[in-house]
Amino acid sequence: MAATSVNEKSADTMDALVEYWIVRDPYKPGRHNAVIRDSRTHVWAIIADLEGNDWDVASTARARDFPEEAIGAAIAFHDRYRTLFDADRLLREEEWNS
DSSP states (O other): OOOOSGGGSOHHHHHHHHHHHEEOOTTSOSGGGOEETTSOOBHHHHHHHHHHTTTOHHHHHHHHTOOHHHHHHHHHHHHHTHHHHHHHHHHHHHHHHO
16 A cells, blocks of 8 residues: 555644535535535545555545645545445445346
8 A cells, every 4th residue: 555644644634634625515415425625526536546546645636636635635534434435335336236
């Protein structure tokens, strides 16, 4: 797994980054549908990109044209609400496989 700078930031700093970068999707309710500020890019999509990119924050940020701190905020938000994201992923897989 590629190293990230997310773990190097204080909890207060990460909270501030999440507060700034992660916003509700105005078209889809629920924290599991949160997006990166000023975009329609969902947190779950960032996480999927990271999973497919060996958790390389810098590369994912470049590919999505976001600052690395936005990607870090997406990771922190996902970690905070992991249960919701996991449940949503399971439900989407169930719908797909039905």
